[in-house]
Amino acid sequence: MTASHEDERPLLRVRGLTVAFPTAAGATEVVKSLDFDLARGGALGIVGESGSGKSMTSLAIMGLLPKGAERTGSIEFDGAELTALKEREMQAVRGDRIAMVFQDPLSSLNPYYTVGTQIAEAYRSHRTGVTRRQARRVAIEAMERVHIRDAARRVDHYPHQFSGGMRQRVMIAMTLSMEPDLIIADEPTTALDVTVQAQILDLLAEIRRDTGAGLILITHDLAVVSEVADHLVVMREGDLVEQGTAERVFCDPREPYTRMLLDAVPRIDDEIGLLKTTTAEEDR
Numbered sequence: 001m002t003a004s005h006e007d008e009r010p011l012l013r014v015r016g017l018t019v020a021f022p023t024a025a026g027a028t029e030v031v032k033s034l035d036f037d038l039a040r041g042g043a044l045g046i047v048g049e050s051g052s053g054k055s056m057t058s059l060a061i062m063g064l065l066p067k068g069a070e071r072t073g074s075i076e077f078d079g080a081e082l083t084a085l086k087e088r089e090m091q092a093v094r095g096d097r098i099a100m101v102f103q104d105p106l107s108s109l110n111p112y113y114t115v116g117t118q119i120a121e122a123y124r125s126h127r128t129g130v131t132r133r134q135a136r137r138v139a140i141e142a143m144e145r146v147h148i149r150d151a152a153r154r155v156d157h158y159p160h161q162f163s164g165g166m167r168q169r170v171m172i173a174m175t176l177s178m179e180p181d182l183i184i185a186d187e188p189t190t191a192l193d194v195t196v197q198a199q200i201l202d203l204l205a206e207i208r209r210d211t212g213a214g215l216i217l218i219t220h221d222l223a224v225v226s227e228v229a230d231h232l233v234v235m236r237e238g239d240l241v242e243q244g245t246a247e248r249v250f251c252d253p254r255e256p257y258t259r260m261l262l263d264a265v266p267r268i269d270d271e272i273g274l275l276k277t278t279t280a281e282e283d284r
């Protein structure tokens with residue numbers, strides 16, 4: 001295989017991905033034989049109602065499914081079959097190449113340590129031979145890159161000293177310090193005010209542009225993905241009901257379910273316009 005062919009290979013290739021939970025009445029499939037690709041540097045939106053299997057899909061990719069869940073199918077990441085990796089090897093992938101941003105940054109941050117310590121330790125845990133001092137510098141730089149003002153001072157603050165939007169920036173800074181090839185963000189803005197949501201989405205789009213990392217953005221809110229994703233997967237009750245370029249899915253949805261999701265954001269263009277023009281000084 002030539003180098004140019006390798007570059008054309010998707011970053012992530014998911015085939016027949018199924019997640020099932022055993023019950024007394026047999027296995028319940030909550031993700032049903034999904035097929036999708038994420039191009040290198042691409043941004044994929046996974047949308048669907050609550051319970052449609054979005055989070056289970058991302059956790060299946062990360063190898064972080066809850067106990068009892070059974071995963072089958074193929075997940076090829078940069079040419080490597082993730083389902084074949086041992087837990088220790090998967091830990092290395094998670095620490096180094098695929099990073100996740102969750103809805104609630106507070107649950108991922110330790111209240112007893114400064115954000116700087118947490119970013120620095122996350123960085124040190126997957127880089128050998130990095131001194132505390134170097135890691136602190138990385139933490140400050142990462143905080144600057146997510147536009148936290150006065151990062152050199154804020155690095156010594158604790159999570160509770162930050163607003164929700166700023167905490168999500170801290171989480172994204174932690175992600176950035178790992179220099180991942182793929183960022184999976186599961187409802188990263190759901191807990192935030194609308195204006196702050198727009199800022200975080202802008203930030204994710206900017207990071208993707210600047211670092212070339214692939215992005216999977218999971219949300220129940222189509223207005224959220226419209227700004228960031230170039231490709232969309234629509235899920236319903238574990239099934240992939242429709243996929244295509246974001247433009248095609250938005251302008252020409254083929255499935256009634258997708259149309260219903262779109263109707264739930266009737267003023268989608270107005271809202272996006274509003275989001276883009278509003279700036280929230282308060283959260284800066």
Ligand SMILES: Nc1ncnc2c1ncn2[C@@H]1O[C@H](COP(=O)(O)OP(=O)(O)OP(=O)(O)O)[C@@H](O)[C@H]1O
Binds near residue numbers: 049050
């Ligand atoms: N530990 C578990 N045991 C059994 N079923 C589970 C478990 N965890 C989740 N499920 C089921 O899996 C299905 C998919 O859940 P998932 O969390 O992926 O939905 P989602 O699309 O992320 O929803 P939301 O938008 O609310 O986050 C749901 O029906 C849920 O009830």
Ligand SMILES: [Mg+2]
Binds near residue numbers: 055
């Ligand atoms: Mg979810």
